[in-house]
Amino acid sequence: MSLAVDIRAQRGTFTLDVAFECPAGGRVAILGRNGSGKTSLVHAIAGLLPIESGSIRFGEETWLDSENRIFVAPPGRSIGVLFQELRLFPHLTVLDNIMFGLRARGIAPREAKAEAEKWLQEVGLSDRAKLLPTTLSGGEAQRVALVRAMATRPQILLLDEPLASIDQELRAPTLLLIRNLVREYEGTVLLVTHDPDLASSFVDRYILLENGRIRGQGPVSDLEA
Amino acid sequence: MTMLSSTRSPLTTLFRALAGILVLFLLLPLIAATLRLPWGSIGRYLSAPAFREALFLSFLVSTIALVLVVLLGFPLAWILAHMKEGRAGLLRTLVTLPMVLPPVVAGVVLLSAFGREGLLGPLLGLLQIQIPFHMSGAVLAATFVSAPFFVLTVEAGLRALDPGLDGAAATLGARDFRILTRITIPQLIPSLASGAALSWARALGEFGATITFAGNVRGRTQTLPLAVYEILQTDYDGAMVASFVLLAISLLVLVSFRRKWGRGA
Numbered sequence: 001m002s003l004a005v006d007i008r009a010q011r012g013t014f015t016l017d018v019a020f021e022c023p024a025g026g027r028v029a030i031l032g033r034n035g036s037g038k039t040s041l042v043h044a045i046a047g048l049l050p051i052e053s054g055s056i057r058f059g060e061e062t063w064l065d066s067e068n069r070i071f072v073a074p075p076g077r078s079i080g081v082l083f084q085e086l087r088l089f090p091h092l093t094v095l096d097n098i099m100f101g102l103r104a105r106g107i108a109p110r111e112a113k114a115e116a117e118k119w120l121q122e123v124g125l126s127d128r129a130k131l132l133p134t135t136l137s138g139g140e141a142q143r144v145a146l147v148r149a150m151a152t153r154p155q156i157l158l159l160d161e162p163l164a165s166i167d168q169e170l171r172a173p174t175l176l177l178i179r180n181l182v183r184e185y186e187g188t189v190l191l192v193t194h195d196p197d198l199a200s201s202f203v204d205r206y207i208l209l210e211n212g213r214i215r216g217q218g219p220v221s222d223l224e225a
Numbered sequence: 226m227t228m229l230s231s232t233r234s235p236l237t238t239l240f241r242a243l244a245g246i247l248v249l250f251l252l253l254p255l256i257a258a259t260l261r262l263p264w265g266s267i268g269r270y271l272s273a274p275a276f277r278e279a280l281f282l283s284f285l286v287s288t289i290a291l292v293l294v295v296l297l298g299f300p301l302a303w304i305l306a307h308m309k310e311g312r313a314g315l316l317r318t319l320v321t322l323p324m325v326l327p328p329v330v331a332g333v334v335l336l337s338a339f340g341r342e343g344l345l346g347p348l349l350g351l352l353q354i355q356i357p358f359h360m361s362g363a364v365l366a367a368t369f370v371s372a373p374f375f376v377l378t379v380e381a382g383l384r385a386l387d388p389g390l391d392g393a394a395a396t397l398g399a400r401d402f403r404i405l406t407r408i409t410i411p412q413l414i415p416s417l418a419s420g421a422a423l424s425w426a427r428a429l430g431e432f433g434a435t436i437t438f439a440g441n442v443r444g445r446t447q448t449l450p451l452a453v454y455e456i457l458q459t460d461y462d463g464a465m466v467a468s469f470v471l472l473a474i475s476l477l478v479l480v481s482f483r484r485k486w487g488r489g490a
Binding site: 046091104149 | 396403
């Protein structure tokens with residue numbers, strides 16, 4: 001199912017005005033400097049940003065259509081978001097953080113727990129299950145946030161600066177881990193980053209944002225030229 | 226701050242002396258009351274029916290008031306916390322008013338609303354509901370004066386929460402009710418607890434509004450503070466003991482919540 005976005009949103013003096021399509025299962029990087037509107041775009045697709053006008057469609061589903069006053073709230077969109085600031089729930093254990101989405105989607109506690117444990121094992125954090133997120137290292141918290149976003153098996157995965165909070169020496173292994181997880185994942189991936197090198201390592205197309213508008217797009221091989 | 230942190234500066238010495246005077250002033254009456262307590266006859270006073278009645282009524286009234294305050298105050302705190310700061314100001318001022326209003330005045334305004342001659346008097350009369358001189362009057366008075374403590378504490382707690390977590394929960398599939406019960410309330414427990422403790426303690430100590438609005442009827446509106454006032458006219462020792470009980474309860478509430486939640490209630 002392809003994602004078609006065509007939106008205009010005003011935030012203070014900043015205007016986001018973008019239109020693009022992303023094929024089913026596509027891996028697209030959203031590039032741009034800080035303040036270019038990358039995060040706003042992610043939040044718009046997730047349903048977390050008020051949109052003045054435009055539409056967001058995913059396959060047959062309409063998530064937003066300002067003309068027909070259609071707005072589907074985030075729970076009604078099949079998305080998983082890795083937030084730049086992670087947003088792990090501080091009062092829940094690592095396991096409960098991952099279980100949260102599964103439970104919200106109606107999966108029974110026992111099944112949700114087994115599923116969450118599997119995800120933790122996948123990222124090598126089984127021994128952290130009972131800990132609170134504040135006790136984790138930056139890299140560990142990052143992995144928990146990633147599998148929390150993936151655990152509900154969303155059809156679109158939005159990764160907002162996945163290496164932003166990672167120390168330099170941990171970037172390479174974290175990147176490898178994310179890449180392995182994403183490789184097995186069948187949905188659409190939008191990767192937000194200001195780092196073209198990171199983008200070229202696991203996406204096939206890119207969109208370049210500048211001041212809330214698209215300044216360029218194409219196959220990621222163009223970036224190397 | 227750095228200038229004041231030096232332990233030897235004359236300013237620090239001055240502040241210590243002034244602060245010492247205040248602490249002594251606050252502490253002295255408590256010490257005096259403890260010393261003047263008629264230890265030998267405490268048991269007799271505590272078992273007196275009038276005292277027990279008043280104590281029971283106090284607990285009942287302030288607990289019912291707390292239930293009302295939590296039930297109605299939580300939504301209000303939530304609305305305040307989600308308003309833009311500028312707009313919330315007016316509503317918050319209104320909510321804060323009972324805190325600074327002299328309790329007697331609170332009693333007078335409650336009478337003008339719910340008294341027999343009050344604004345809602347005819348309606349209440351028609352429904353055969355009497356609020357003054359009835360326990361419900363004491364409950365209303367307690368609710369009126371204690372609600373701000375809960376609402377303001379919980380609003381501050383809500384404002385301190387990271388709103389991004391609500392968004393994260395929503396993207397994971399949680400709708401409003403689940404976000405409220407699984408994300409908001411669990412993080413808010415310290416604020417809820419200290420707000421409830423403050424509010425309950427304020428209701429327990431309520432005097433002015435109650436005696437003005439609800440009257441001082443034994444068994445119906447005579448809560449412990451009102452009983453203390455009445456006993457004081459004739460029996461100094463009895464008033465001492467009753468006061469001490471109130472003091473002990475207040476202290477217990479404060480200390481237990483400080484310890485449990487690590488913040489000054």
